Amino acid sequence: MSSSTLCDANKRRPVEVFLEAFDLVGGLLDRQSRNEGRQFIGLIDSTPIPLGKLCAWAKSNGRIRGMKVHVLYDPHTDLPRILDITDANVNDAQIGRTIDVIPGATYVFDKGYVHYKWWTAIHKTDAFFVTRPRATWDCA
Secondary structure (H helix, E strand, C coil), rough: CCHHHHHHHHHHHCCCCCCHHHHHHHHHHHHHHHHCCCCCEEEEEEEEEEEEEEECCCCEEEEEEEEEEEEEEEEECCCEEEEEEEECCCCCCHHCCCCCCCCEEEECCCCCCCCCCHHHHHHHHEEEECCCCCCCCCCC
């Protein structure tokens, strides 16, 4: 199946091949192109904080009873730009949609942030996003 081609290639080729190719192409870029590569990148994710029966007020999302921490992390500064704590049952995409999108920025998030209207808004702001689908191919 053609969808497994990249998975197969990654299994057969050492990562050094890709690193060397990136270094070669990166060395050919002019200063403006190299600086454009330093534009804002936001990594968006959440993590659960299980509280169980410790706190009677804690809500359940079906997997845990507790809270969630949502973070927009800036890898260039090694700092969070946004940190939000919610009930465990708050959908990740609900928090993602509250982020002020920066034109030209790239946002990276996982399948929990599926919301097509938000993705369209990111695109209309001339920003970019990288994610993965809810269903993935098995590369094992």
